[in-house]
Amino acid sequence: MSTESLVNKEAFAPEEPHDFGERWRVGALLLILADAAFVAALSFSFLYLRALDTQGSFHPGGTGVATLWWPWTVSAVMVLSALAYWTQLRGSFANGVAVSVAGMAVALVLTIVQMYQFPFTVSDNAYSAAVWIITAANVFHLALTVFLGLGIAIRRQRGANRGARDWHVRIVGIWYTWVCVAAFVGTLTISVANGTVGCPLAKDQPDPGARSVPSSSCSSSAR
């Protein structure tokens, strides 16, 4: 059977490069959907534990809270990188892709450094473990992003993004946008939880211990 010309999956006429591209995009969006469910699960876990504050030990004090400017800075770097990527795709920034890869790499390094700088260890309490895992998820996202961005940069250099494969560039762009959203959700979750740790519980519950980190969002009268 002369399958030689037929077997190459992309040589199967009558499909157009456009069809392949659309198909790849659908696949990428579905993987992003699964990843979004994962990010939502982490975020939910964090806020749920905060809301329950089991035995008053979610963040009983004695250890610090994560500084917020750090994850927000990382998020900002990521957004700027994604913008650089998309501007090159729109044709108005010649080295956008290279800049975006560098930006994401910087964000990756910053996040890892941040994890070493936490004023707590992962095993202190539920709060510390939750901040740790959300930041670690961002590291995973960023590592994957750097891989993909690097691939696109190298492939552009080598002229490998031809025909249907030009779609890879746009699809990686979608991934860039998604990791920014994921980073934003993670950072927002930490911010919300940070804003409430150190707040006293309801009046009828015994205070489980000294809360070393009063938060600005707690009203002083409640304390």
Add this chain to the structure above:
Amino acid sequence: MTTADIYKTDPSPVAPHGGIMRRLNVGTGIIAGIVLAVVANVLAKKLADGHTHEPDVRAVFTMFGWAVGFLLGMGAFTGPFRWLVGRDLTHADELFLAGKDQGVGRYFRFTTDHKVVGIQYLVLVMVMLGAGGSMAMLIRTDLISPNSGFLGPQTYNSLVGLHGLTMILATIIMVTGPFGNFVVPLMIGARDMAFPRLNALSFWLLVAMLPILYSAAFLGGIPMGWVGYTPIADQGPPGVDAYMMAILVFAVSTAVAGMNITTTIVTMRARGMTWTRTPIFVYGVLASVVLALPAFPFFMAAELLLFVDRVMGGGFYVPNRGGQPWLYQNLFWLMGHPEVYVILIPAVTALMELTAVFARKPLFSFRIAVLSIIAIVGLSATVWAHHMFASGWAPDLNGPFMLTTEMISIPTGGLFLVILGTIWRGRIWTAFPMMCTYAMLWNFIIGGITGIYLSDVPLDYQLHGSMFVTAHFHYTLMGAGLTGAMGALGYWFPKMTGRMLGNTPAFVSFWLVQIGFNVTFLGMFMVGLQGQPRRVVHYDASFHTGNTISTLGAYCIGIGMLVLLYDVISSWRHGDLAPMNPWGAKTLEWTVPNPIPLENFAVLPVVTEDAYGYGEEPVPESEPEPVPASAGAEADVPGAPA
């Protein structure tokens, strides 16, 4: 000018690269896996020497090393690496990966042809069902008398957990794996899956998972049952690490497979195959994987948090550090209940597909079938806490969850009516697959109705944690799900293997399994109602009779399954050659010759009508060559043993 020129898919004009890629197979995978596992183990010892969590750190490092090494040795990362450096796989590489002219060897490689992957899944599922079934036999043997002493309490606990997990994982993939991969692309008139390499990846991830899962047996077992509940999971031996890592790998495989199957169905249906002309089985597979896609990440997250707890001393599930076992239960059941329908929908729709064929009638009310599936998918995300009525979590929500759970029985009933309506006044060809439809109707009614009892909050307080629950979900997952998969196997066996499944042994197996099944689990309902708890090795003497009945029934199932296994193996090796379309069915997979050429269709089909136009023309039963093995089953028995 060739097509490759037109689409510029082959950027490398020089000779094909990837000499190493061509030498990789499951052997190199195992070697690389073992090497990396040893390296990771040594590394972990250096890293965590003397630390409290050292055994867990070493366990997870070793398992991770194994999984990565195995996939590396299989060649799973070749594609991504070549993509990164801008040297995409060439035409020749793609041909090699598709398994062209490779004979049996392609089943032991990272082969991308969906037909190969479908067969690989089928064998894997049979191995897993065999392992889980053997464990079930051991469990039932122990329970034959109140204090048999056949198994120790720890061994019993671990066996129950491993049996449960093995069976759940096997049933999740038992229809969408073998038939979703092999049959669906043919059924929709496509030449392969949308992402052939990811298809191979999803399968080999499962192969990488199995040794991890079963290493639990040598690492102290999993004392917390298949659900992996905390806080026991936080405190358990390193066997729990095996559970956790196996789930993480399985979740990745599910996501990849789900995304692949969904993309294939949504974007690659033949020209003219509108949604109203798409066969119901395709809907069933789509619903299953679409449901699993967002549901499994919750389980994955649950296990990742457990990972932080066990390996790094985190406190997600430890109350005195602000953690909460309810968190695990919520995350778990947010996956756990949708997963029931991930298992059931494709099995039931496979039976719908073949019922229309064997009743020689259009599927009764295609629209109700589709709407029911959509309603089940939607509702199944709103019922998870019915597993937590007795846990004390959110008592105020018990009522609403009871309501949503009872509501889901309405679309489920819709699926029943579709099948009954299809059978009604049909000219029924009572072959083995059709018998599975009857059995499913019987078993699923019992499983479904007892489910409504359990969704009732007061009754659930009484029955929770009893053998009644065990009997209930065996009636749904095994009585309906596995029976559906067996029907699907009988139905598509001729297309997948090119040979007919021997009819007489199939019938012998059918009756042994179904009678044994009902004896086993009706006995279990009985002792459950009397109050025998699940997961307890010794029981009160008053439950003796019911348990002995259950055990004898279980042996009957075991013998029946062995008969089916014999039938499958012997028919596969030297059964009667199957004609192209032995059942006279109208879906596209029966329009390709046996053996199926690599590209499936020489010319892609164009669809002009739905697949259920039976009764609009002379019955084509006599059209295909009569096959001796199934000739005895062609008697018309309308309204046969329901």
